[in-house]
Amino acid sequence: MPLMLPAQKQADAAFAQHARKMYSTLYVLSEMYVDTVNAKALTDKAIDAMIKELDPHSDYMTAEELAEMNEPLQGGFDGIGISFNMMNDTLFVVEVIVGGPSEKVGLQAGDRIMKVDGENIAGVKMSSKEVMKRLKGPKGTEVTISVKRRGQQDLIDFVIVRDKIPMYSLDASFMLDKNIAYIKISRFGATTMDEYHQAFKELQAQGMKHLILDLQSNGGGYMSTAIDLADEFLTAGKCIVYTEGLHSPRQQANASAKGAFEEGNLVVLIDEFSASSSEIVSGAVQDWDRGLIVGRRSFGKGLVQRMLPLGDGTVIKLTVSRYHTPSGRCIQKPYDAGDEAYAKDLVDRYNRGEMISADSIHFPDSLKYHTLTKHRVVYGGGGIMPDVFVPMDTTRFTPLHRLLVNRGVLNRYCLNYVDDHRSELKNA
Numbered sequence: 001m002p003l004m005l006p007a008q009k010q011a012d013a014a015f016a017q018h019a020r021k022m023y024s025t026l027y028v029l030s031e032m033y034v035d036t037v038n039a040k041a042l043t044d045k046a047i048d049a050m051i052k053e054l055d056p057h058s059d060y061m062t063a064e065e066l067a068e069m070n071e072p073l074q075g076g077f078d079g080i081g082i083s084f085n086m087m088n089d090t091l092f093v094v095e096v097i098v099g100g101p102s103e104k105v106g107l108q109a110g111d112r113i114m115k116v117d118g119e120n121i122a123g124v125k126m127s128s129k130e131v132m133k134r135l136k137g138p139k140g141t142e143v144t145i146s147v148k149r150r151g152q153q154d155l156i157d158f159v160i161v162r163d164k165i166p167m168y169s170l171d172a173s174f175m176l177d178k179n180i181a182y183i184k185i186s187r188f189g190a191t192t193m194d195e196y197h198q199a200f201k202e203l204q205a206q207g208m209k210h211l212i213l214d215l216q217s218n219g220g221g222y223m224s225t226a227i228d229l230a231d232e233f234l235t236a237g238k239c240i241v242y243t244e245g246l247h248s249p250r251q252q253a254n255a256s257a258k259g260a261f262e263e264g265n266l267v268v269l270i271d272e273f274s275a276s277s278s279e280i281v282s283g284a285v286q287d288w289d290r291g292l293i294v295g296r297r298s299f300g301k302g303l304v305q306r307m308l309p310l311g312d313g314t315v316i317k318l319t320v321s322r323y324h325t326p327s328g329r330c331i332q333k334p335y336d337a338g339d340e341a342y343a344k345d346l347v348d349r350y351n352r353g354e355m356i357s358a359d360s361i362h363f364p365d366s367l368k369y370h371t372l373t374k375h376r377v378v379y380g381g382g383g384i385m386p387d388v389f390v391p392m393d394t395t396r397f398t399p400l401h402r403l404l405v406n407r408g409v410l411n412r413y414c415l416n417y418v419d420d421h422r423s424e425l426k427n428a
Contacts, residue, residue, distance in 0.1 A: 058305065061314065061315050061316075062316055066317075075191035078136060080165075088409050089126070089316075091131055111147045116131075117144050117145075143160050157419060169187045169221075176208070180208075182211075195376065196232075200261070209264050210265040214269060215270050216295060217274065220277040223280065225277065228283050233284075234255035235251075236259075237255065238282075240325065241253050243321040245320050248320045268294070268296045270293060270294075271296045279298050279301065292387045293387045295390050297385050298331070299383055301332060303321075303323075329381075332379070334382070357391065367381040
């Protein structure tokens with residue numbers, strides 16, 4: 001349904017005056033400006049500018065942008081089932097998804113896609129986003145791609161029938177030893193809990209007694225999924241999270257009695273890219289002293305957005321409340337210095353030495369809270385601070401490694417190696 005202006009706001013004199021001012025401005029521009037004006041474009045820009053004044057996570061979006069944002073969380077998309085890299089304006093197939101439509105017709109890693117439906121996409125400086133638009137499409141539709149393959153003089157044409165391509169949110173699950181299991185979750189999507197339950201059952205059958213849950217670089221997703229995951233670890237009745245805003249009364253989510261892992265030792269891994277839903281889970285585990293949080297301070301996104309359709313396909317993604325951990329912490333980091341400072345926060349943390357030493361992190365006493373069972377000191381106002389700090393591995397990326405990556409040397413070498421040793425790799 002289109003978003004309707006609430007009656008109480010219409011009755012408010014100040015609000016009505018502002019609305020008339022906006023309408024009058026658009027009317028005057030449309031009726032009196034020297035040239036023809038695009039009323040829709042002006043309206044879109046005005047709304048976008050208003051929303052940008054609020055906070056870094058509110059947004060004005062087209063239907064296409066909304067679909068693109070939701071796609072990774074919905075468990076899959078319609079496409080041809082490949083991952084690719086653009087190098088020197090040429091699309092290189094990096095991976096062909098097993099069982100996907102591209103594998104079925106014989107597409108291989110290392111193939112260079114030169115044309116899509118007869119349109120040349122090589123050497124024309126086409127962005128990855130534009131390429132994706134041409135490769136994706138409704139399930140059951142066909143797309144013809146022309147491929148250059150090492151050892152073949154002519155292009156090879158493949159007619160591929162698009163299909164549903166799954167996007168999994170659980171990246172790994174295995175036993176570290178006879179008692180300790182490891183599960184890595186990359187996002188909180190529509191299929192996350194189904195994937196988690198399947199992995200959990202398999203690990204239980206292998207003797208799992210303790211769990212390491214890896215939420216590093218997990219940027220969030222559906223809040224309801226985060227609540228369901230936290231519910232697995234907490235006993236019935238315990239608060240998982242609550243939300244509250246000026247126009248949004250407090251809503252609290254409590255743990256049910258269905259948790260399947262309420263007693264074993266639990267460790268949750270986080271880092272500076274763990275955000276939103278990841279912070280809901282780690283915050284609840286920490287506040288109830290249910291397990292240890294290990295890693296580095298999380299991102300610090302504690303704002304809750306609601307999608308408000310405007311009737312023409314556009315939507316406002318509006319922050320309507322803040323979420324709080326069970327102890328009352330709001331872990332949203334400050335954003336009053338503007339979007340640029342907000343975007344640079346992680347760089348500033350690195351420059352201050354926070355990624356290397358926990359001693360570089362300082363919180364004012366006003367942000368001090370206590371856990372609910374052991375009454376340990378924890379802090380709000382800027383992410384979840386781990387119980388055990390693990391510094392960034394600065395040996396992982398050397399200046400030489402960054403140079404090689406930026407110039408595409410490693411990717412080119414790997415692709416050429418696969419081309420030269422394809423038969424050996426297949427038989428390995």
